[in-house]
Structure formats: C-alpha cells, structure tokens
Amino acid sequence: MSDSERRRYIRPESLNLLDYLVVDKQGRQGVYSMGRTLNISVGGILMETHIPLPAGQQVMITMGLGDELIDVMGRIIHSTCGQDNMYHNGIEFFHVPDTDRHILYRYVELFHERFPDARHVALF
Numbered sequence: 001m002s003d004s005e006r007r008r009y010i011r012p013e014s015l016n017l018l019d020y021l022v023v024d025k026q027g028r029q030g031v032y033s034m035g036r037t038l039n040i041s042v043g044g045i046l047m048e049t050h051i052p053l054p055a056g057q058q059v060m061i062t063m064g065l066g067d068e069l070i071d072v073m074g075r076i077i078h079s080t081c082g083q084d085n086m087y088h089n090g091i092e093f094f095h096v097p098d099t100d101r102h103i104l105y106r107y108v109e110l111f112h113e114r115f116p117d118a119r120h121v122a123l124f
Contacts, residue, residue, distance in 0.1 A: 015036055016036060016064050018037060018063035018064065019032070019035075020032070020033060020049075020060065024057055035049040035089075038088060040065075042093075042101075042104055042105055042108055043092065043093055044092040047091050048082075052079040052087045053079050055078055059076055059091060061091070070100035071100055073094055073095035074091040075092050077090040078090045
C-alpha cells in the first residue's frame with residue numbers, strides 16, 4: 001500500500017446512479033444534481049459528476065443499490081478531473097441511518113461474494 005493511499009475499506013468498482021445535494025458549512029443548500037458511483041465501500045464512495053465539488057463541504061446523497069435506495073451524508077474529500085472530462089469526487093460518509101447501513105453492508109458483502117476476483121482499490 002502506498003503512503004498516499006489512505007482508504008480504510010476495500011472499494012469494489014460499482015456503477016450506481018445517485019442524486020446529491022451539496023450543503024455548505026453554514027447549512028445553505030447548493031448544487032443539486034445527479035451522478036454515479038465509480039466504487040463504493042461501507043465508509044465512502046468515489047462519485048462521478050459533470051462538475052467539480054468543493055472539498056470540505058457536506059453532501060446529502062440518495063443512491064440506488066440493487067433494488068434499494070439509501071440516504072447517506074458525506075463530506076467531499078477531494079475532486080479531480082478524469083481523462084473523460086468527468087469529475088471524480090471522493091466522498092467519506094459521516095452519517096448513514098441504521099436501516100440504510102444494513103443495506104450498504106449487505107450490498108458490499110454480496111458484491112464481494114459475486115465477484116471475488118473483481119479489481120479492488122487498496123485499503124486505507
């Protein structure tokens with residue numbers, strides 16, 4: 001694991017649609033749009049969007065995992081522009097309701113069972 005790799009959880013590559021609402025430090029609502037996950041773990045996601053998202057701000061996310069919708073609150077850790085001119089935003093979860101947490105854990109566990117040889121990103 002490299003020194004720059006700080007993830008605590010394995011993040012299987014997984015494409016799921018989502019919508020998000022950026023909330024600034026004063027609680028004011030900002031950008032509302034749609035995106036998708038590029039990878040997902042129980043601790044966060046890499047989210048692809050058409051615009052960069054401001055690091056440090058909070059984001060409310062509703063994402064589809066299989067046939068379920070879950071709501072999470074996260075913090076934007078970083079935003080980079082990919083080769084496809086889409087933005088890759090690292091989101092760290094800080095609040096996941098208990099019911100949604102169970103769905104998230106089950107989704108990640110089932111992904112690992114179904115695709116044991118899937119390419120993984122290193123751990124935190």
